[in-house]
Amino acid sequence: MTGRAIFEGRPEPLGATFDGEGVNFAVFSEHARRVTLCLFSPDGRTEMQRLDLPERDGDVWHGYIPGLRPGQLYGLRADGPYAPAEGHRFNYHKLLLDPYAKRLTRHPVWHDALMGYAVGSPDADLSFDRRDSARFMPRCVVEDPSFAWGPDQPPRRPIAETVIYEAHVKGLTRLHPDVAHRGSFLGLASDPVLDHLQSLGITALELLPVQAFLNDRFLLEKGLVNYWGYQTLGFFAPDPRYLAKGQIAEFQHMVARMHAAGIEVILDVVYNHTGEGNEMGPTLSFRGLDNRSYYRLQENPRHYVNDTGTGNTLNVNHPMVLRMVMDSLRYWVEVMHVDGFRFDLGASLGRRARGGFDRSASFFDAVRQDPVLTRVKLIAEPWDIGPGGYQLGAFPPPFLEWNDQYRDGIRRFWRGDDHQVPELAGRMAGSARQFDHSGRPATASVNFLTAHDGFTLMDLVSHAEKHNDANGEENRDGHSQNFSDNMGVEGASDDPAILDARARRRRNLLATLLLSQGTPMLLGGDELGNSQGGNNNAYCQDNEIGWVQWQGADPAFLDFTRRLIAFRRAHPVLRQKRFLHSRPRLTDGLPDLFWLRPDGGQMTSADWGDPSLRVICAELRMAAGTPGYAQREEAMFLVFNNGDAQDVVLPDPPQGWRWRLHLDTSRPDLAPQAVGAKRLAVDGQSVLAFDLEQGDQDD
Template sequence: MSKFEFTVLEGSPATLGATWDGSGTNFAIFSAHATKVELCLFDSRGRRETARIPLPEYTDEVWHGYLPEVRPGQLYGYRVHGPYDPANGHRFNPNKLVIDPYALELQGDIRWHDAVFGYRIGHSRDDLSFDRRDSAFVMPKCVVVDPAVTWGPDIRPNIPWAETIIYEAHVKGMTARHPDLPDNLRGNFGGLADPKVIDHLVKLGVTAIELMPTQAFFDDRYLIEKGLTNYWGYNTVGFFAPATRYISPGANVHEFKLMVRRLHEAGIEVILDVVYNHTAEGNQMGPTLSFRGIDNASYYILADDPRYYFDTTGCGNTVDLTHPRVLQMVMDSLRYWVEACHVDGFRFDLASSLGRDRDQFSPSATFLDAVRQDPVLSKVKMIAEPWDTGANGYQVGNFPPGWAEWNDQYRDTVRSYWKGDAAVLPALASRLMGTAERFDRRGRRPWASVNFVTAHDGFTLMDTVSYNDKHNDANKEDNRDGHSDNRSWNCGVEGPTDDPAVRDLRDQMRRAMMGTLLLSQGTPMILMGDEVGRTQGGNNNAYCQDNEMNWLKLDELDPRDAAFCEFLRGLIAMRRTRPLLSQPDFLHKGNKRGVDVCWLRPDGKEMSEEDWHNPEARTLGMLLRNKTASLLALFNSHYESVSFHLPQETHSAHWVRIADSHTGELHLRRAPAERHRRLDVPARGLIVLEDSAE
């Protein structure tokens, strides 16, 4: 290692991370149990360590120092000294270069080697052994960043929750094979910032894009050894840095900010899918990348035997948000993405783990209370995935006011209904009304239920109507991974078919399920590619497939898929132009804005208790109305058509058919009125009618 002389001043513990102030850089890192922290500087390629500098001060459990000579672009990492005592929860090993938890940018990727583990791989004492090999040669390096950027007149769209329509997408999946992008923009933030990509979202009519993990993550060793990748990215190792794989060649962290600004200019909000419940370091047999080597006993919840981890995530460890410094890191990270990067909200993976004190979840947990009172975070959209793998982990409806939640009950009910299951009508009515039995409390609103039929985890919409069983062989886990309860129906043939009758039925089912989604109170979420028939070949856990199985295809669309995309655009336009479909209040107990709902059976009479409890009933009319307009949705999941009596006690008694899932027709502006008192709703069909006083 070359010897360079650096001036090292005391610096400040106030701001963690590497902070460039225009003159020099302050370095500060928290560790309550370390005995010494060394700052390691590297050459511009990250291959040679040019200096190793002990941080001179230790204040309030923060190690810090100021280097006037260090400028933006400097590569660095840390070596942290302390006891290697796994039996007592300590795993310090200064032979391992560790990533700064507050690093704003990383350079390079992990090259998997036994040296990144704090113990000797294959040793008879497993993780109780100690590895003395230097890991710097295979570790990514942190980058000192100048955070200044010219935003210009960036105006947040500030879409009200009641008007929000979310599109769940993947940065690479959205851009990797876009027909109009140059190669250097495919698969990265620059591609997603391109007007040609954004135009697809604008034409579709969504108001927010929810990006699957974009914070720094790496490909797991076991996946690389199988020739696979961590495509989804749910294994974070840097909560402030964007994933390097999504930064264009020659670009830097500011490319992410450009993407946000371009989406804002199009009126689209940016929501980040974030993973604060665990890290990429796994269990006691995992690598030493950052937190484990900095202060294992502080960053993670340890088991009763502190050699092991208390795990509610299924990923080997759980981040300890009850520790004040760890809580500070997560809060600082969230504020960074809002204030410095202008994002509009977050979706929290396995969010129940964030509200835990070991086995108990509480809506008043430290982290949830901190978010609620935070002057920055309380003003952006917060979405929970309200479950984890631990005891009492399923918490749908139990998050505090201000939060929205993924509603998997919505998915299961809608799929079950349209595949023809019995005894689903009461649940269907509940889902159409925002699942009020779970969310109508403490002043929460219908938008708290994020409704979806499909998400990244599970079948796509096309696969939901094409496969009865999962087909995950490409994941190389002998088809054991992924859920087996998919509530799907292949319409008579497993997988692709040229049978026109089966394909027609699948199209009808797709239109009916998306029609249901856009008719429901709550916040609708659409999965990337569902609008154009994207299929994963029956793989319902495509987390490791970085290929065309997961990439969006917009060119050479099958005419059926092109027609379905137009139908979905129409449904979204219907929702955005009919306020009855996105009410700010729950409707099940009446509505102070003069909106009510009436449930009808096919003869036009209101549903009785006996009707609701008839397990064979599969038809339902939903009548929404106020003083000026009425909407009537007729649902029929029977295998044969059903005749419905149309209500006559409305504004003009002239019903206009605006959407028909059987034919795929949409008439949002002008359409002939239904002059008949009865209307045949086709098998597995949904028809939407409108009556207006205008």
């Protein structure tokens, strides 16, 4: 490659932008003295040329190179003060990733030269390392992200119709016997995966992080890897490990295939921190470009605010860092066509400069006024480890929130803990205590029993304790409070009684989830009976522990899951936007929700306070105030029995109607059947669901 000339260019858009005749480069750095563009040979081995970006507008450095084409490999260097005590960590010897890079060639190769300081020096991070890190760094790639989308249209499913399926790109596909390009976006887009999701009734696929991320050094030294992906390095680039052919079009192809199947794609995104860690971490991108701007620093700016537990916290209060986050989100919607985001440690995004959470913080205000982002689904993980970091229910609309209190309350009810009937009732009715304010709908609660972080559904009923020894931390990592139950035997068992009890418990848990108000989320593989052997923190297990096991799947439970989702889809009364508060309705004066004892009487204060109560019944209708509810009237009668077998008295149906039993978890193959009797024998450890159908009780 002959020497290239660089011209002034433009300060926007940020990143490397091909315009058909050349490439414009624009990089933010408030405190650098110069920013240098490094061009590499096609194989990435040789740094062919260094070109200082010639112009600076405000804090954006920029330049334009005519004749440069997509596929060009590049990196950055930034010159400025190396003064950790002042928050500056510039080191011109370190090759840096462009924060706006659309593709990376590979992952960093761990070497001490990646550090801005001299490893082993008695001055620690106050020392300075002069080794060039380019040999160990990936290259950024100039991309033209245009894609022949054809008739692609986002499904834009209403929240009330949404059933989320959380999955890992590699974990879901790696062991599937009929998938080509297993472990990649192309594998995810294959017919067998699409057919499976469609047959389940899934409407939204929520993917664990797919933005380029770092393999932690301490994991590689133990023969492990960062499997989940919560160490982001590039907020615009798909992770190279999921690109079977090295093209970002593979991700776009996957999204187009999902949309054609009626399935939305939601990305789990990590804008609360980066993979560079604390002051003893590597200099890979943000730290070397402008440490003081990109990160929240302590009063002593040598050290980082660590509200995320990862060593650093991204400074979204800085306008240019916030701009990067917003540009990234819009890129994934407008260019990659995704349908929503789940924000990891979302409380960190709502922290003001002094550290307190504020639902009117700049990030929330920016998102809520954005015409692109307000049309996609936004889901928060409503906590971090900072002061006052637990914020369930505090996020502004239109955010939905992961509801860990739903998870724990339902688990404890079915485990048989005391005082859990009121908890079950509150969670099943949409967790109004947390969410019924500010015009938020009942669907704001994302209800889940299992997720990537924790036990699978099978392990939840097979293990009383976590078994994380394979993680190399002497079983100290992962949650210890799992509210799980092994049903009498720890781990795998061939005892028919144990297996039957576990299968019924799984049916009860899943039935409760899909009969609850709110937005349900399933963990990918639970419908198959997937197990991680009791590992409840498989973040580093890129192997059979973390991968979904398709061979030996439980066909009966898979069929049961399909029928449950179809049942929910067929009955709007189970997925209402308005909260049920037992208020009389104008049309008939009936409350929209009754809580009943098995004998048919309404629950009293004494009943609610009974610590040994194990059964409750609910009669529910469309909520008072629901538009048009009289035209689509329906009622549902539900029984949740974690006690012994007993008789249950059914409510009197309206004249000309009768109850029809659709679901009995003690008889999973039961076909829907009319119930003429007033009193019905109900097995212990079961969930029943009835709806109304026209017909006399005596038919």
